[in-house]
Amino acid sequence: MADIQELRRIASQVRRDIVRQTHYAASGHPGGSLGCTDFMTALYFHVLHHDPAFHMEGKGEDLFFLSNGHISPVFYSVLARSGYFPIEELATFRKLNSRLQGHPATHEGLPGIRVASGSLGQGLSVACGAALSKRLDGDDKLVYCLTGDGELQEGQVWEAIMFAAHNRIDNLIATVDWNGVQIDGTNDEVLSLGDLPGKWKAFGWEVLHMNGNDMADVVETLEKAKGMTGNGKPIVILMKTAMGYPVDFMMGTHKWHGVAPNAAQTENALSQLEETLGDYPYPAQ
Numbered sequence: 001m002a003d004i005q006e007l008r009r010i011a012s013q014v015r016r017d018i019v020r021q022t023h024y025a026a027s028g029h030p031g032g033s034l035g036c037t038d039f040m041t042a043l044y045f046h047v048l049h050h051d052p053a054f055h056m057e058g059k060g061e062d063l064f065f066l067s068n069g070h071i072s073p074v075f076y077s078v079l080a081r082s083g084y085f086p087i088e089e090l091a092t093f094r095k096l097n098s099r100l101q102g103h104p105a106t107h108e109g110l111p112g113i114r115v116a117s118g119s120l121g122q123g124l125s126v127a128c129g130a131a132l133s134k135r136l137d138g139d140d141k142l143v144y145c146l147t148g149d150g151e152l153q154e155g156q157v158w159e160a161i162m163f164a165a166h167n168r169i170d171n172l173i174a175t176v177d178w179n180g181v182q183i184d185g186t187n188d189e190v191l192s193l194g195d196l197p198g199k200w201k202a203f204g205w206e207v208l209h210m211n212g213n214d215m216a217d218v219v220e221t222l223e224k225a226k227g228m229t230g231n232g233k234p235i236v237i238l239m240k241t242a243m244g245y246p247v248d249f250m251m252g253t254h255k256w257h258g259v260a261p262n263a264a265q266t267e268n269a270l271s272q273l274e275e276t277l278g279d280y281p282y283p284a285q
Helices: 004-025 030-035 037-047 069-082 087-092 123-137 155-166 187-191 196-202 215-227 263-271
Strands: 063-066 143-148 172-178 206-211 235-240
Touching: 004 030, 004 037, 004 069, 004 087, 004 215, 004 263, 030 037, 030 069, 037 069, 037 143, 037 215, 063 069, 063 123, 069 087, 123 143, 123 155, 123 172, 172 215, 196 206, 196 235, 206 215, 215 235
Parallel strands: 063 143, 143 172, 172 235, 206 235
Antiparallel strands: none
């Protein structure tokens, strides 16, 4: 289990992986991936009870479901850096016949991926089913799910939110990447989410708040959420992040939601991110 300083070091390398993956593929979603890096790093290197040997059913393990699958670069990086598959495979991101598709998929058998998440709005429903399965199996491990805030504009999410509260699914911890922006602009411009904390609370969930770009707060809040499980209510963490964090020219705008950096922008971004664990090799183009 990594401490805060080590988690920060790992997160810096993961962010480098994200920038390099999207640049070399000339496509992908760097903004949300960078913003969620601290959360994903803390989850896989500090919080989750998981086995990189990977068994699809996940018995006796905590399970994680990425609902906003477009931030696959950060998911692939933490999986590779955790030992699920060779780090060198990150160089194949979005390439022809790669297991690392733009959105995570299961038919290539990539270790760590339990559900395809190209279509938004479905992850929380899957997480509810997995959590109920653990309850039926007498498995005391937890289920985690990450969604985007723009994703909450889909009706299926609110059906899952009602379902979880009605069925008292208290081994479930959902997190919302509440960065306030989506591919076409701000949430308020596209479809306002209104009083998000109030809505989750009214639907019967325990609500926590977290600064998703502060590793210490991420770890503390996740540990607090774990301590609140088993009390009859599902738990949601509303996680404030900055899209593109901490790359200065990517922050404060929705424009880096789904745009890959060019060579000069990649060099600029990497100059702001310390190489701590070693960059994965990339074949000459």
